[in-house]
Amino acid sequence: MMRVSGRLAGFVMLFLGLLLSLAWAQAHGFISARVVMLWSKAIMQVDGPASFNSTDAFFPPLPFVLSIALQWITGGTTVPIPFLLSAGLGAWLLVMWYDNLRTNGGISVLTCCLALGLLALNPFFLRVLAEGPEAVLTLLGTWIFARGIVNLRLTGNAPDMMKVAVGLLIVSLSNSYGLLIGLGALPFMVIAARPSMLVASPIGYLFAMFYPVVAAILSMAFISSVFDSALVPLLTEEPVPISLQSHLVILAGLVPVTLVAALRSLFTPYYVMPLVAAFGATFGAYLLNSVWHVESDPTLAIAPMLAVLVVAIRFLPALALREPIVVALLGLGLVLGVFSLRANPVVETRNWVAAMQGDIIGDHAATRDLATFLEDKDGIMVDVERNPEIVPQIDDINRLLVSGQTIYDWALEGGRLQARYVLVPNMQSGTIEEDRILRRFPELKNGRLAFYEEVFMNDRWRVFRRIES
DSSP states (O other): OOHHHHHHHHHHHHHHHHHHHHHHHTTTTTOOOHHHHHHHHHHHHHHSOOTTTOOOOOOSSHHHHHHHHHHHHHOOSSSOOOHHHHHHHHHHHHHHHIIIIIITTOOOOHHHHHHHHHHHHOHHHHHHHHHHHHHHHHHHHHHHHHHHHHHHHHHHOOOHHHHHHHHHHHHHHHOOHHHHHHHTTTTTTHSSSHHHHHOOOOOHHHHHHHHHHHHHHHHHHHHHHHHTTTOOOGGGGOOHHHHHHHHHHHHHTTTHHHEEEEOOOTTTTTHHHHHHHHHHHHHHHHHHHHHOOOSSSSSHHHHTTHHHHHHHHTTSSOTTHHHHHHHHHHHHHHHHHHHHHOOOHHHHHHHHHHHTTTTOOOHHHHHHHHHHHHOOOEEEEEOTTTTTGGGGOSGGGGGEEEETSSHHHHHHSSOOOOOSSEEEOOTTTTTOOHHHHHHHHGGGGGOOTEEEEEEEEEESSEEEEEOOO
């Protein structure tokens, strides 16, 4: 009972601490695009008009299901729902890491507490937390996979085989990048396997590992084909040019310490082989990502290796200096992580670093100004799926005209535009128009649509009001 109450108290403290770090970033203007997207879709599905018809595929499904469920349970909060999920999942993951190091690893309470603090403060972990539940679930799934693959080599038991399969399933259903982790793991599963299992049934061994992932992917592909939804384009992102030097600095944040921790068991093959396999799976996914651009941010692409590091330090040989080595590796990882994230050229990670340093990021100021202007207005036609950031800023979603409502659908399917207000992004010349209202009525881009006058404009948004004749 004391153990459970202690873990619960630790979870609450960690949850509040992680939530505070997210609140700090938000107070300085940073909210990741994925958090905004998840929050917007959860609000629209739970609190939006009953006729709302989402046209985008809900992929990856696991974060969407959790966000919608929490939105329904809480009834909506001023704190972004994905932040609550990230903090909760992150705190739970840290508690499990502590319990694994203390109970299974036999590490002292003091060292476990120091390790927990260093892991919680690691810039890669905090960046994953700020990215939302997609990234946190990917980290969780990678840890389950890496832990299971080591135990499977040691015992060959069915529960450990299930851990590997469940870990791969979680990453594949939580993040499109998780599919690359599954692909990256494929060649290394043979290295990690017990020789007796490969001799008995090599095909059966690999089939048992990857069946849940393959079944999940095929089922999603089938559903996508039935509903004619564009699933595959959602799996890739716009590539960001990154130099080789930047790649090396980013990799230096996690790769060296993880490799050192894994190779400390060099003379015990039943440890080192599965640890190298887990390392190779995450590193292989990073290399595959440089070709397919599933994850545009290299920091988030290499972040799952943090889970492999935790597994590697749990299986460090029980030598006299084992615990100082654990603290030294995690401390070095924290320092290297700071330099690694500062070298990342991706805008969103650069903004997160600036926000955590106390700089004000003005990315959402224009949207807040727009929300202030729209406070006393209704009948606002907007493409919420292409502009999700507007949804959390509106106090009453029913003031919006969205997909599935007659006025919206009629206008986009060839009819006249009859909405009282029309909200569109302020597009720069030469940019590709994703907003469906602008595509249907390109005259709005120049402010020349008949029967409508511009009543609001800033760097991000334009609002037009219908002229009543």
